[in-house]
Amino acid sequence: NAGVTQTPKFQVLKTGQSMTLQCAQDMNHEYMSWYRQDPGMGLRLIHYSVGAGITDQGEVPNGYNVSRSTTEDFPLRLLSAAPSQTSVYFCASSYSRGGKLFFGSGTQLSVL
Amino acid sequence: GQQLNQSPQSMFIQEGEDVSMNCTSSSIFNTWLWYKQDPGEGPVLLIALYKAGELTSNGRLTAQFGITRKDSFLNISASIPSDVGIYFCATMDSNYQLIWGAGTKLIIKP
Numbered sequence: 001n002a003g004v005t006q007t008p009k010f011q012v013l014k015t016g017q018s019m020t021l022q023c024a025q026d027m028n029h030e031y032m033s034w035y036r037q038d039p040g041m042g043l044r045l046i047h048y049s050v051g052a053g054i055t056d057q058g059e060v061p062n063g064y065n066v067s068r069s070t071t072e073d074f075p076l077r078l079l080s081a082a083p084s085q086t087s088v089y090f091c092a093s094s095y096s097r098g099g100k101l102f103f104g105s106g107t108q109l110s111v112l
Numbered sequence: 113g114q115q116l117n118q119s120p121q122s123m124f125i126q127e128g129e130d131v132s133m134n135c136t137s138s139s140i141f142n143t144w145l146w147y148k149q150d151p152g153e154g155p156v157l158l159i160a161l162y163k164a165g166e167l168t169s170n171g172r173l174t175a176q177f178g179i180t181r182k183d184s185f186l187n188i189s190a191s192i193p194s195d196v197g198i199y200f201c202a203t204m205d206s207n208y209q210l211i212w213g214a215g216t217k218l219i220i221k222p
Contacts, residue, residue, distance in 0.1 A: 004154075040121070042200060042212035043155070058209070090154050098208030103154025 002026050006091050006104035013081040013111045021076040021107050023091030029102075031094045032074040033058070034066065036087040037106075043090065049074055050097055081111045118201050118213030124221050125191055133216040134185040135201030144177050144184035145202040145210070155200055159186070188218075196220050 007022045025032065033048035045058030049068040063085060065077040074093075078085060091104045118135045125131055135144070143162055147155035159170050161177035161184060168175055172189045188195055201213040 040214055042116075042118075042214045043210075044212075045209060048209075092154070098204060100157055100160070101155075101210070103156070105153050 004091055004093055004102050004104035006089075006107050008107060009105070010108050011110070013078075013109065015082060015111060017081050018077070018079050019081065021078075021089055021091075021109075023074045023076065023104060024072050025074075025091075025093040025102070026072065027093065027095075027102065028071060029093035029095055030071065031097045031099065032068065033092050033101075034064070034074070034076045035090045035092065036060065037090060038087050046076065046089075081109075083111045085109065086111045116201055116203065116211055116213040118216055120216060121214070122217040122219065124219050127191060127193060127220055129191050131188040131191055131195070131218060132185060133199060134183060135213050136183040137203065138182070140181040141203040142181070143204045144175070145204075146173075146175050146184070146186045147200040147202060149198040149200065149215070151197065158199075191218075191220060193220055 004025045030051045034046040035043040037043050044060045046060055046064050047058055047066040049055045052068050052071050055066050055068055068074050089107045092101045094101045116135050116137050145160050146158045148158050149155040158173055159168050159175040164177055164181050165179050166177040174187045177184055196218055198215040198217050200215045202210045
């Protein structure tokens with residue numbers, strides 16, 4: 001099993017550009033989430049989903065959109081990138097909310 | 113929002129040494145989790161604790177859920193090079209969302 005797959009691994013954007021970070025899981029997990037990791041700050045929840053068609057905001061949702069059209073995929077969209085969005089982004093999934101989280105290997109994003 | 117205080121921020125140790133790190137909170141929680149993040153990878157769950165006073169081992173790792181339910185510690189015995197990485201504590205709020213510590217970076221001196 002591949003587990004949680006994130007693409008791309010690295011990305012450089014200019015301020016104002018848009019892009020989508022992809023996340024897919026093959027474990028039939030209902031719960032999926034996006035985190036950002038900044039030095040010295042641990043992981044902060046951006047958005048999460050408890051099932052297809054259901055999404056909700058986390059701690060730091062501003063500037064990010066998500067959708068969940070299938071159980072497997074949970075893309076994260078940056079509509080107009082800002083330097084403050086330079087970070088490492090992790091997608092994670094679990095069988096249910098509160099269950100053991102499985103993380104992808106991350107996307108390192110730089111916004112110039 | 114709620115915060116977890118994780119210490120130390122970083123540790124420089126010699127191979128073979130024992131390591132101890134801890135995590136404290138001002139609030140009571142019912143779950144404590146310890147994750148490890150290898151360089152360039154996402155965090156992986158090491159140990160989960162669900163009961164005050166619980167002591168759980170996973171190989172050379174031992175973690176305890178504090179009696180007050182406001183703290184937890186993680187010990188690593190006889191450290192080896194593959195132990196390097198960032199160790200995160202985490203707990204769960206009433207909505208089952210994880211609250212994360214800032215991490216302890218473990219570096220092994222050559």
